[in-house]
Amino acid sequence: EVQLVESGGGLVQPGGSLRLSCAASGFTFTTYNMNWVRQAPGKGLEWVSYISSRSSAIYYADSVKGRFTISRDNAKNSLYLQMNSLRDEDTAVYFCARTKLPDYSYGMDVWGQGTTVTVSS
Amino acid sequence: DIQMTQSPSTLSASVGDRVTITCRASQSITGWLAWYQQKPGKAPKLLIYKASSLETGVPSRFSGSGSGTEFTLTISSLQPDDFATYYCQRCNTWTFGQGTKVEIK
Numbered sequence: 001e002v003q004l005v006e007s008g009g010g011l012v013q014p015g016g017s018l019r020l021s022c023a024a025s026g027f028t029f030t031t032y033n034m035n036w037v038r039q040a041p042g043k044g045l046e047w048v049s050y051i052s053s054r055s056s057a058i059y060y061a062d063s064v065k066g067r068f069t070i071s072r073d074n075a076k077n078s079l080y081l082q083m084n085s086l087r088d089e090d091t092a093v094y095f096c097a098r099t100k101l102p103d104y105s106y107g108m109d110v111w112g113q114g115t116t117v118t119v120s121s
Numbered sequence: 122d123i124q125m126t127q128s129p130s131t132l133s134a135s136v137g138d139r140v141t142i143t144c145r146a147s148q149s150i151t152g153w154l155a156w157y158q159q160k161p162g163k164a165p166k167l168l169i170y171k172a173s174s175l176e177t178g179v180p181s182r183f184s185g186s187g188s189g190t191e192f193t194l195t196i197s198s199l200q201p202d203d204f205a206t207y208y209c210q211r212c213n214t215w216t217f218g219q220g221t222k223v224e225i226k
Contacts, residue, residue: 037165047217109176
């Protein structure tokens with residue numbers, strides 16, 4: 001079964017850091033570009049970051065640029081999001097999502113269940 | 122930046138209705154547009170890619186069309202399982218529309 005499972009969410013104080021993980025299974029992880037997408041409580045979807053299959057191309061939303069770092073370990077079939085200098089407005093459910101082949105222009109065809117990040121003092 | 126605007130924000134409909142949701146871009150874009158369905162507490166589900174291609178396993182009552190600045194998602198006969206929120210996405214910049222909630226009338 002094709003599956004993405006996020007972990008690492010939790011409660012963190014403003015200015016703090018958190019590292020999210022996404023474990024992939026059931027498909028050849030090294031073939032696929034990956035994304036993080038978030039959804040604040042009661043709000044719509046917001047794309048956060050993209051990483052190509054071999055980490056050669058990385059992009060960030062302006063709202064997180066300079067604070068978040070996306071990475072992947074293809075040997076471990078895992079995607080990561082290092083989040084630093086967290087703000088109240090980063091509170092959201094964070095989804096990892098697989099880019100549909102052949103490339104990002106085709107949308108995101110597999111999603112994890114999400115992990116919740118709450119930034120609050 | 123090109124903005125993606127969906128309309129309506131909320132839509133009330135009955136089972137069996139034909140439903141159309143519109144996504145407009147502030148400038149002309151290519152056909153790299155996707156549509157997703159999301160139910161409360163769940164992850165989004167890809168319905169349509171490349172503006173009009175139906176994702177594998179998605180019922181044929183869903184269809185997408187459009188080009189340039191205006192795109193539509195149509196549900197030909199609304200089913201109970203279709204009450205959800207729908208999002209368009211400009212895929213080459215990953216920009217999502219604000220969503221359209223389809224409610225029971």
